[in-house]
Amino acid sequence: MAATRIDCDIHPAVGGTRTTLLPYLDDHWKEQVVSRAIDGLDLTSYPPNMPLSGRPDWRPVQGKPGSDLAMVQRGAFDQLGASHAICNVLYGAQAVYDPYMASAFCKAINDWIAAEWLSKDERLRASIVVPMQAPDLAIEEIERRADDHRFVSILVLSQGETLLGRRHFWPVYQAAEKYKLPLAIHAGSQYRFAPSSIGWPSYRYEYYFVEAQAFQAQILSLIYEGVFGKFPGLKVVLMESGVSWLPAFMWRANKTWRGVRVEVPWVEREPASIIRDHVRVTMQPFDAPPDATGVADVIDQIGSDKMSCLRRIIRIGSSTATTPSRRICRNPSSRACAPTIRWRRFRG
Amino acid sequence: MARHIVARTTDIPPGGNKVVGIDGRDIVVFHVNGEFFALLNRCPHEGAPLDKAACVARLTSPEPGVYQRSRVGELLRCAWHGWEFDMRNGQSWFDPKRVKVRSYPVAVESGEELQKGPYVAETFPVHIEDSYVIVET
């Protein structure tokens, strides 16, 4: 187990709806996509040429970063030594308004990933991309993949149409719990709302910054709406959320809950305790303090021996060469070493 | 333990309270459903006066949207940050093992047997049958 290193978040790129996904659409959607030129669903959150979207040495000569399987294999497995990697496709099927289109495109993405990635390399796994626009259709998609154990989680975006804790999503979590699939919340927006309460930012830099707050709001929603009480087996993984905001966030949640508990009496213990049991965080990008002592303090404050952080080696497309967690683990006396930051398999 | 007369039972209406000073400390006495509870009038969090706390039901819930009420009026929501305390024993709701308000035993006794305290019992023969609230400190 000590040798198992899982890259929890790689991003195979869909070249296009009319290209990559076309073979996986039924006749109706094929005709719609071609005759209406429905394409270009790259998310505003991740323009392909932005430095964040692709490390220079992992950009293929042609095509988007993450579109070349061989390059991804070299990066994740050969260069960085992962034993497994989880594919999270961020092509925006989740963001169209038409729920049936969303459902068809999500299915196509999942079919494509299974056929052209998972089947080509047994080290690869994937998240199920689901249309949260229509929770019943999302459940259908989950059930379609439930027996395929290469699908290891359910992917949703951090900024959707309604907060994730809301009642109408509960049947999705029931399915997730039933099939032991964690909910993977990945940074990204459906752009139904300004990315934060202050309005629309000028820069992508600002947008990316406030993703941290969006994740926090989602956790609060899941907690206060009682999702973890109703579905005690549900686990949530935050992808590209950042980490260092966790302690102050947990303390503030505890503080509020202690005084306003009467609003949500089904929340029977303090939010920080619920977070430590149900929420996992990927380490990259680690919005870390600049010094190792600060990093150790943050991890201490999170209560990392109680809360496993999935160790994410490197994101395909990230421009950093190493993660701070790797630097920490060069220091054997650090509390943040391998035993406390480890991968736990949620399935199988 | 010293026993102090703090009020007549009729002085404190149901749902009400009275604050008395005993040995330099403020103690608040609540009357709930015919019973009397006495607590140090100071929240252990940041010192708020508990005599202004809201007296509420114990609120539990088995699942979202279901509200179970019990022991109506016996829980205090502190006047400042809303922390809930059980009047009977001073324990906080969210961390009963660690956080509590100091509570004091309360007895309701008839007037004849008692020492004089900060509340001086009036000795009108016509009130001999009155009940006095006594606090032991």
Next chain:
Amino acid sequence: MSDVIDRPTLEQEASAKTRLRIIDCDIHPSLHSRADLNPFLPKRWQDHLKTYGDHLRTPYIGTTPYPRSSPLIARRDAWPPTGGPPGSDLAFMRKQHLDPLEIEFGVLQVLDLFIFSQQNLEFGAAIQRAMNEWQLANWCSREPRLKASILAGQDDTALAIAEIERCAKSGQYVQINVSPRANEPLGRRRYWPIYERAQELGMPLGIHVGGYGGHAPTGGGWPSYYCEEHQSNAHTMAAQLASLVIEGILERFPKLKIVFIEGGFGWIASAMWRMDRHFERFRSEVPHLKRRPSEYVREHFWFTTQPIDEPDEGRHLRSLIEWVGVDRLLFSSDYPHWDFDDPRFAFKTPLTDAERAKIFNANARALYKL
């Protein structure tokens, strides 16, 4: 686990010679009733207030769709015995707050009438002007310990600047307040003339949580509960910090000082780290930034301490204070609101005398030139 907590921890019963007088950077005075504004409101706006009232981006005329956990968001013991809402009675404010806590100065933060959130911007400006006058007439002139803040809603920059200039002439205001929840993020270009003026006048910008800007409190939509909405105030402040820094406000207005009020301070360290960590990656998008974001924060921003963070271990609070820097912190109570911080008991970690002097007095004294 530590012992049973049955008394306020770390009581600071300083002896007379070391007793520190406190500057409280967040006190909320209240109107007794809306009619209190009439002396300061032209008749046209008095009539408008009576006829049309508030016009806010929220479903209700009279209340918030996220009901608070206590009436009027207040401490239950803060209702004046003479009547009127919490914060409306100066005598009671003195008796309950200013005197016993030895407040040397209190900085007023007006929230009544959703001053910055009125969609009718002219009406909003009239209300702000009236409140600015009311602060002086009903509070500061009667109580020299209290200091006023200019309310200048940014969504009409011309009206805001006119009001800033009018008030600044009097020399009686210590800062210029704008809203953290308006049409656009604070860093946006349309608001820059206000910052230019603030810099020219040498007055800090004060930003107090709250308001109905018309945007959902989160990027993922509307929460169901006050528990969530209350915490979203801290998120708002973090987003505004990023906006002001990343848009280059402090590069463009290098003398500007900015105070964040009632956002707490626990989130700041991570915000600085996060901005710094992504700076290299996004650098080509923001060539106007000449320095690392955290440097701007450490030079130009101050943060009031309430609501103070309450980690289980005092040393973690200590870390938060050190990470943001003792020089950046300004004590605030938020009197008379429910999540009030008592200066004697709120800091559950030891502070040196020098640190206490800075946080509870010297930092605010220097910033507000008291």
